[in-house]
Amino acid sequence: MQDFVLLTGSTGLLGRYLLRDLLLANRKVAVLVRASRKQSAVERVEDIMRMWDPFVGDKHSRPVCIQGDICKEGLGLEGESRNWIAENCSTMIHSAASLAFRTNTDGEPYRSNVDGTRNVLEICRESNIREMHYISTAYVCGLRTDIAREDELDVGQDFRNDYERTKLEAETLVREASFIDELTVYRPAVISGDSKTGYTNTYHGLYLYLRLMSLLVPKQELDANGRRFTPIRLPMTGMEKRNVVPVDWVSEVITHLIQTPQAHGRTYNLSPEKCLTPREIIDAGYSYFHSTGVQYVGSEPIDPSTYNRFEAEFLPSIGLYENYKSTDPVFDRTNLMKYAGHLPCPVIDESMLHQYMRYGEQDRWGKRRNKNPASRVSPRRPVRRRVTSTP
Template sequence: MTTLEIIDRPILMTGFPGFLATHLVEELAQRTEASLDLLVLASEMAQATRRLETLTRRHPSLEGRARLVRGDITREHLGLSSSDYDRLRGSVGVVWHLAAIYDLAVPRDVAFKVNVGGTRQVLDFCESCKELDRLNYVSTCYVSGDRRGTFREDELDLGQGFKNHYEETKFWAEVEVQRRSAEIPTAIFRPGITVGDSRTGATEKFDGPYYVFGLLERLPEWMPIPNVGRGEAKVNIVPIDVLVAALAALGHEAGNEGQVFQLADPNPMRSRDIIERTLEHMGRSPAVGSVPESLVEKALANARLESWTGVPQEALAYFNHPAHYDTRQANAALARHGIEFPHLSFYLPTLLDAFARRDEA
């Protein structure tokens, strides 16, 4: 096998102590020897301190090379102190930009301020860096918006609309990143819906399909459970352990500048099959018939019913929207590292077991 050239330069990462950033720091602790500066909001510094202490206990190599730096991506110079700004722009070789508001119900002005405005500030910082080798920008497959059918890695603006302000602002943020990629060496990553570890099921982020798991768990056993719509849409789910392995491998591999990688399951399961496997694992009767999607969306518009089901109205679309994400470029690149996304059927029972144990001490 050809030896791959690795970029092992000082790192600045946004988004810590968030779910994805935390797992990526842990992965990078094992894959690189680089220093890591983690940009943290003042309001999250206490949580970030505890989280970094936990990571350092698990990975002693982080001692002395991972540090928290106070900042805010929505402000000029990333809200850094003058000394931190000068130090980082003179030393950073790799920027990981993960910080964003991921809430599907986020107000539009807030989403634009953080997801678009914050990304512009990160781009400005990257342009000011003296030794930058790479900006690794974490986008989302859902820049595809309401497009149906196959969405390719070399596609972005196809005149699509958007299901929520999260999608819209991540789209405009990626537009900005691609627009400035001639001046800033950039790799773009578009993950799917992220769930727990494929080996252990561990997660602290119970959204996406977990809303559905929770609803199926709460419904009385005597109640017949229908599918929502035809259930033919394929659901784009990836486990956090394989996702961060993919990010770390491709994000620090030289030569990936100018590339877009859709980090999605190449063979996603249909929503009705996920429901079927989940009910079977829970010892429940199979789903019977179906309820029109429009009727369920209308019902979830009632705040009281939405609260009772535990399923946000905005989340339903991701189980029923007929979009497929082409991953040929990502698959070829990951094959160089021996990484591939497992089929959901292999680790769904592990996710469900961990979900059932979520409230245990």
């Protein structure tokens, strides 16, 4: 047994940071990755590792790449890969998930979040993997308005969407797996980009609002004072609390807890000390775009027949997050403070929001082809240090 950790979801935002931080912590990492329409599993991991080469360098090992798919029975693994996992992996870190709010024609998010977790657990049972670290979400609490405690799960709560519901079902599955001797559960709040660089590879949540501002506000003409007027009514007070956490902090905390044996076997709400508010986001947009004009009109819905042109472009686009417009729950952080209190969550302030906007604009909100300088290397030139692939 070589004591590898097997990581799912390494091509996602949090997963790629976990891959980096685990390697920096000198862990041996194997990643389960499916091929895409344009790239093999190895090529996808190579892209991620080129991004992290300035951090990881030559001093740390490369990940072992195993082609598989959590949505397939047996993870779609060939026999030799299954044998390799059984012989080399002692720990499962299950980060892969679908973020779809509503069930679609592909069966997501149930397909990935519930069935996928069941498939991952079956490989753990088959391979005698008894230590599991599961990435859940703080929003398994659903529509609760009281304190959401770390040691609670199903208290009969209702849910805003299928994503929350499936993550509760998945967390229930891992808790009921009798063959897992040591289960640690991490429940991040809404994950945003890198607190230092603004990097993200997904434009959901907070980035949806920033993207809309970036696309719509500059279209408004400048007034005599050099400002843009954006006449829009928002159905909120602007002071609603939002639990948003930078991805680099989430990964740093999870990696620290994975590396701290006495912290295992517990549940952690990864939420910030200071919440973000819609008013802070709008004010950051004001200063970034030299704009004004937002009115906060309370929680009552606005009649679409009264929308002005700007409202007609903006408000329907944020309808997916309608159920999140009220204040977030308060998340208990007792375990987090006990075992990772020395790693404070960076405050998402105006400067960081501006950094997020700059990165989004530079990345063309996910449409830029060259994501980082390394991606300009010719595909015919071999990467200096290859990802290892199982037979």
